[in-house]
Every structure is written in structure tokens, then in C-alpha cells.
Amino acid sequence: MPMFNVYLPAGRYTSDEKKKLASALHRALVEALGVPTGDQFCVMSEHKEDELFIHPTFPDLKRTDRAMLITVIHGDHRALEQKRKLAELVTKYAVESVGVAEDDIMLNMMPFHVENFSFGKGLLQLADKPPTW
Amino acid sequence: MPMFNVYLPAGRYTSDEKKKLASALHRALVEALGVPTGDQFCVMSEHKEDELFIHPTFPDLKRTDRAMLITVIHGDHRALEQKRKLAELVTKYAVESVGVAEDDIMLNMMPFHVENFSFGKGLLQLADKPPTW
Amino acid sequence: MPMFNVYLPAGRYTSDEKKKLASALHRALVEALGVPTGDQFCVMSEHKEDELFIHPTFPDLKRTDRAMLITVIHGDHRALEQKRKLAELVTKYAVESVGVAEDDIMLNMMPFHVENFSFGKGLLQLADKPPTW
Numbered sequence: 001m002p003m004f005n006v007y008l009p010a011g012r013y014t015s016d017e018k019k020k021l022a023s024a025l026h027r028a029l030v031e032a033l034g035v036p037t038g039d040q041f042c043v044m045s046e047h048k049e050d051e052l053f054i055h056p057t058f059p060d061l062k063r064t065d066r067a068m069l070i071t072v073i074h075g076d077h078r079a080l081e082q083k084r085k086l087a088e089l090v091t092k093y094a095v096e097s098v099g100v101a102e103d104d105i106m107l108n109m110m111p112f113h114v115e116n117f118s119f120g121k122g123l124l125q126l127a128d129k130p131p132t133w
Numbered sequence: 134m135p136m137f138n139v140y141l142p143a144g145r146y147t148s149d150e151k152k153k154l155a156s157a158l159h160r161a162l163v164e165a166l167g168v169p170t171g172d173q174f175c176v177m178s179e180h181k182e183d184e185l186f187i188h189p190t191f192p193d194l195k196r197t198d199r200a201m202l203i204t205v206i207h208g209d210h211r212a213l214e215q216k217r218k219l220a221e222l223v224t225k226y227a228v229e230s231v232g233v234a235e236d237d238i239m240l241n242m243m244p245f246h247v248e249n250f251s252f253g254k255g256l257l258q259l260a261d262k263p264p265t266w
Numbered sequence: 267m268p269m270f271n272v273y274l275p276a277g278r279y280t281s282d283e284k285k286k287l288a289s290a291l292h293r294a295l296v297e298a299l300g301v302p303t304g305d306q307f308c309v310m311s312e313h314k315e316d317e318l319f320i321h322p323t324f325p326d327l328k329r330t331d332r333a334m335l336i337t338v339i340h341g342d343h344r345a346l347e348q349k350r351k352l353a354e355l356v357t358k359y360a361v362e363s364v365g366v367a368e369d370d371i372m373l374n375m376m377p378f379h380v381e382n383f384s385f386g387k388g389l390l391q392l393a394d395k396p397p398t399w
Binding site: 169172178245253255258260 | 273311317318319324327329335346350355356358370371372375
Binding site: 001003015016018019022026036038039040041042043044045046073110112115116117118119120121122123124125127 | 140178180183184185186187188190191192194196202204213216217220221222223224225235236237238239240241242243244
């Protein structure tokens with residue numbers, strides 16, 4: 001069950017922008033990993049300057065006060081090329097949707113075997129067959 | 134060190150319900166994985182509708198506005214049957230404790246080797262022996 | 267891209283203390299893992315007593331109402347001795363910087379292959395070579 005966590009600087013994104021950002025991340029996931037369009041799970045939170053610490057330039061980048069940290073849990077059957085595509089599209093669509101700079105998007109992917117995911121009803125829906133998406 | 138993160142829709146659970154939910158998750162952990170009863174570590178946070186995005190039906194479920202996302206870190210020595218039991222009991226006890234629907238509980242398990250866990254004092258208490266629970 | 271998440275009890279740390287704590291964690295990371303000094307990424311959040319559940323003594327510890335949970339994502343090429351050092355120094359520097367007790371620092375390390383990390387620009391900066399730090 002791919003799931004994003006997005007850690008935003010407080011007060012730098014409107015409610016409408018947060019919704020557009022969620023859609024952008026989901027679109028990236030669908031296109032890069034081929035997950036079904038219904039597979040959308042995302043949490044955001046805002047953090048003031050005493051709770052969000054992002055280096056302004058490391059390594060050779062130029063970040064602004066709109067920089068955000070993103071993590072995403074996904075299945076560990078993904079090839080490197082799919083991950084590369086995911087990072088590329090997450091950034092591309094985030095930039096397009098809310099006008100953030102491409103240096104302001106940091107992404108940590110967290111792969112786990114799909115037997116670890118329950119979509120509901122207390123079942124591990126993907127545990128008993130090879131991944132189909 | 135098993136640790137839950139629970140992402141709740143804002144304003145849909147009372148303070149008392151959040152405490153009951155934490156107890157329910159802990160009970161599931163103890164019964165499904167056989168961890169000691171003291172092994173309770175859980176964080177919750179509330180997120181408004183512009184910060185929590187959960188698909189209403191994917192895949193073939195019927196979620197409500199009380200749907201929540203849960204992650205849990207645990208040792209990677211757990212067999213599939215233990216994980217299955219954990220997902221089952223997390224859902225069962227959450228339903229019993231706060232009256233949420235069983236389709237409203239999504240769970241991502243995040244297994245790591247127990248050498249990665251420090252309970253305090255800056256020590257990796259479980260690093261030097263095979264897992265005992 | 268090492269990234270800390272720090273879950274604090276609400277109202278127990280001043281803004282200045284949170285900044286000192288972030289610096290302490292970063293210093294531990296640099297010294298224990300040898301990451302470049304620019305490699306600083308940290309998120310904190312505060313949680314009231316109905317959202318933060320930490321056992322007061324398990325296993326054989328004595329925690330206070332300032333106890334915190336910390337997770338850190340890092341590269342999975344780290345040897346056990348480096349992880350041991352990280353847990354030791356995270357705790358040592360947290361204690362020194364904000365006067366918290368050493369029993370009050372819990373740490374879960376989350377190792378992933380460095381091909382999963384994007385520092386910006388939608389690129390996986392560390393995917394195409396062996397880890398250099």
C-alpha cells in the first residue's frame with residue numbers, strides 16, 4: 001500500500017495547494033509504478049521553523065523556505081528504473097502543481113515486501129500471490 | 134522496539150477514544166507477536182481534510198470519514214502468520230474499542246532487524262542475541 | 267539521505283531546546299556515520315498525552331514526562347558498530363544539549379539502500395555508485 005508522508009514548512013502552502021500536491025504525488029505514483037488509480041494514501045503535516053530542519057544547499061542544491069521532505073512506503077519489488085521514474089515524476093508534478101522549485105523536493109523511498117500491507121478488514125490483501133502491480 | 138504511528142482524521146475521535154485505540158493496538162501487538170506487555174510505544178496525530186488523503190473504496194472496500202492510516206515498526210524475524218494475526222487483531226480491537234468500521238483501518242508493517250532498536254541509555258538492547266520475543 | 271523524525275511530548279521543550287536538539291542529533295550523525303556536515307534533515311512534532319504513549323519503565327528503565335521517540339532513516343550499508351555509535355551519540359548529545367535523561371531517548375533506525383534517496387531535482391543522487399559516506 002503505497003503511502004506518502006509529506007512534511008511541509010508551516011504556512012507556506014494554502015489548503016488548495018496541499019490538495020493539488022497530494023494529487024501530483026498520486027499521479028506520479030500511478031505513472032511511475034503502474035499502481036491502480038485508486039491506490040491513494042497520503043498524510044501531510046506542517047512544521048514551524050523550530051521543527052523542520054532542512055539544509056539549504058547540500059549537496060550542491062539551492063533550496064528555498066518552501067522546501068519539503070517526503071517519504072513514501074511502497075513494494076520492494078520495484079526496479080531501480082521505476083524508482084528513478086518515481087523521483088522524477090514526484091518532483092515534476094509537484095513543481096507543476098504548486099510552483100515549488102525542483103530543488104525543494106526531497107524524497108526518501110521506503111520499500112517493503114507487499115505481504116506487510118493491509119488495505120482494510122484486517123487482511124493482508126497482497127500476501128498470497130506475486131505482486132500484480 | 135515496536136512503534137505505532139496512527140494518522141487520524143481531525144476531530145473524529147475524542148481524547149478518550151484515542152487512549153482506547155492506543156490500548157487496542159498494544160493488545161494486538163502483545164497477542165499477535167508475543168511481545169512483553171511493557172513494550173508499548175505509540176504516536177498519534179490528527180490531520181484535516183487537506184492533509185489526509187485516503188481513497189474511499191480501493192480495493193473493493195467502503196471507507197468512512199473516520200478512516201485512519203497506521204504504520205508499525207517491528208522486528209523482521211516475524212513470520213507471515215504472525216503478521217497476518219497482527220493485522221487481524223489490530224483491526225478487531227480497534228473496531229471493538231472505538232466503534233470504527235473494519236474497512237477504516239489500514240496498516241503498513243515496517244520490519245527491521247532488531248539490532249536497529251534502542252530502548253534508552255543509547256544502547257542497542259537487542260543487538261547481541263537472537264530475538265527472544 | 268539520513269532523516270530524523272522526533273516525536274516530543276507537547277509543551278516540554280522550548281523552541282530553543284528543539285533547535286539545540288536538532289543540532290545534537292545532526293552532530294551524532296556526522297560523528298557516528300561520517301556523513302558530510304551538510305547532510306541535515308530533521309522533522310519534529312509535539313503530541314499531547316492522548317497522542318503519545320511511551321511505557322514508563324520497559325525494559326528496566328526509568329522514563330520521565332520528557333521522554334521522546336526518534337526514528338532515523340539511513341543507508342543500509344552501515345555496520346553494527348556504526349549503529350551502536352549512532353545510538354550512543356544521539357543519546358549523549360541529546361542529554362548534553364537539552365538536559366533530558368538518557369533513559370528518555372528511544373531510537374529506531376530504519377536502514378534502506380541509498381538508491382532510494384533523492385536530495386532534490388528528482389534525481390537519485392546516490393544510486394549509481396557505491397556509498398562514499
